[in-house]
Amino acid sequence: KAYAKLHRNYAAISASSVAESLGDLTGGPVQRIYFRKPQTEEEIRNGKLWSRLMRYNKWGYLLACQMSVHREEEEAPSKDWGILENYVYSILAVRQVNDYRLIHIRNPWGIKQWQGPWSDSAREWELKENQGVVDALGYVIRDDGTFWMAFNDFVKQFNKLYVNRLFPHTYDAHIQTDGWAGPTAGGPPNQPTRCANSQYRLSVKNPKEGKGAKVFISLMQRDNRAPSIAIAERVTGLGFVVMQCKGAGKSRLWSVSDEVVATAGPAKSREVCSSIRLEPTGRYMVVPHCDRGLEGEYVLRVWSDVPVEFERVKPACHIAIEGEWKSGCAGGRRARTTWCQNPQYKIRVDRRSMVQVVLRRLDPPQMKFRQEHAVG
Numbered sequence: 283k284a285y286a287k288l289h290r291n292y293a294a295i296s297a298s299s300v301a302e303s304l305g306d307l308t309g310g311p312v313q314r315i316y317f318r319k320p321q322t323e324e325e326i327r328n329g330k331l332w333s334r335l336m337r338y339n340k341w342g343y344l345l346a347c348q349m350s351v352h353r354e355e356e357e358a359p360s361k362d363w364g365i366l367e368n369y370v371y372s373i374l375a376v377r378q379v380n381d382y383r384l385i386h387i388r389n390p391w392g393i394k395q396w397q398g399p400w401s402d403s404a405r406e407w408e409l410k411e412n413q414g415v416v417d418a419l420g421y422v423i424r425d426d427g428t429f430w431m432a433f434n435d436f437v438k439q440f441n442k443l444y445v446n447r448l449f450p451h452t453y454d455a456h457i458q459t460d461g462w463a464g465p466t467a468g469g470p471p472n473q474p475t476r477c478a479n480s481q482y483r484l485s486v487k488n489p490k491e492g493k494g495a496k497v498f499i500s501l502m503q504r505d506n507r508a509p510s511i512a513i514a515e516r517v518t519g520l521g522f523v524v525m526q527c528k529g530a531g532k533s534r535l536w537s538v539s540d541e542v543v544a545t546a547g548p549a550k551s552r553e554v555c556s557s558i559r560l561e562p563t564g565r566y567m568v569v570p571h572c573d574r575g576l577e578g579e580y581v582l583r584v585w586s587d588v589p590v591e592f593e594r595v596k597p598a599c600h601i602a603i604e605g606e607w608k609s610g611c612a613g614g615r616r617a618r619t620t621w622c623q624n625p626q627y628k629i630r631v632d633r634r635s636m637v638q639v640v641l642r643r644l645d646p647p648q649m650k651f652r653q654e655h656a657v658g
Contacts, residue, residue: 285303295507298507299552300370301551302552305446305502308448310446312445312553314444315331315443315444315445316442317437317443335376336378338445341448343448344372344446344448345376345444346372346444347370347373347442347443348369348441349365349368349369350441350442351368363397363439364397364401365440366393369391371389371440373385373387374388377419379418380415383432383434384430384433385431387436389427390427391427392427398431398432399431399432399435400430400435402423447498449585453585454588455583455584456590457581457582457584458594460582461577462517462580464577465478466478466479466480466597467572467576469519469572469574469575470521470571470573471571474642475640477534477536478598479570479571480569480570480594480597481569481594482569482593482594482595483565483591483592483595484560484584485565485566485591486561486590487590487591489562492562494561495560496586497560497584497585498557498584499524499557499568499582499584500554500555500584501546501547501553501581502553502580502581503552503580504516504578517572517576518576520548520549520554521545522545522546522556522571523538523545524556524568525541525542525567526543526566527566528541533636534636543558543566544557544558548571548572548573560590603627611624612624615658
């Protein structure tokens with residue numbers, strides 16, 4: 283009821299995002315894991331996803347799952363095993379007993395139940411060789427909306443996992459409120475103006491101890507359902523990259539290097555997350571981005587198991603000049619004798635500086651691109 287009042291009424295939170303609701307109610311970052319992505323499918327095959335689920339459960343993270351289906355996708359289990367589409371189920375426990383990998387799941391709605399292996403009254407519970415499993419799990423048949431499920435069936439019947447991370451108070455935490463506006467809306471890493479985005483230095487606070495850091499980073503934009511928000515739409519392409527800097531890592535990064543150690547997004551969702559491992563003496567840069575030219579506010583949050591240094595890099599000085607090529611000042615390329623007729627601009631600095639120059643054509647030709655259309 284309080285959550286509905288925050289958003290004015292119940293209609294505002296009807297059919298709202300599971301990830302956003304969990305994040306609002308707990309304050310912890312929420313990560314989505316899609317079972318049908320190639321990377322996740324590989325983790326299912328090699329057992330890494332199961333190991334992650336075991337750790338998440340041990341650490342007290344809140345877990346939920348869903349068979350998310352859009353009508354145009356027409357994705358559904360091959361047989362009606364009792365799992366409802368687009369309903370959110372909570373995960374109560376993740377247990378491995380002998381060779382069995384089992385997940386305890388609750389249906390908050392209390393309608394329909396899992397009808398496959400290890401479901402309530404399934405034959406697996408009655409087999410004599412499984413008595414040890416029954417004893418280890420303390421299994422008793424109850425009509426309480428909960429059921430057990432084998433991991434192999436779990437990844438078939440559901441296609442999305444929500445991980446709500448709740449970090450202990452001993453973790454180091456940093457929060458930075460910022461935004462993209464005007465020249466700082468540099469766009470994603472593939473844009474030439476990417477260096478204009480806000481940048482944040484990240485490093486282990488006490489590198490002499492020789493201990494690395496486990497770091498979790500969350501980039502969140504505003505809730506467009508809140509009545510106090512003037513921005514009606516969210517930015518698209520929400521994401522960030524984390525790059526390892528060469529040398530002391532004290533200056534702004536002007537290009538995306540090959541030392542990208544983590545990425546998140548791009549997405550239109552409210553939050554994107556990623557985790558990385560920092561080397562004790564390493565220097566890193568976090569660069570949030572959205573689609574080029576879009577403006578909006580964001581909150582960048584960092585959690586780590588050891589103290590880290592996290593600070594914003596001084597913004598770059600930005601100068602924008604509009605010009606044009608016209609008769610008498612369109613000299614062409616340097617190979618032409620008329621090259622000197624092109625517009626020219628003088629750059630002067632007070633001290634040695636890094637300068638990034640970007641030329642963008644404002645009237646791109648509508649016809650098929652030809653070499654003479656290129657600018658430089």
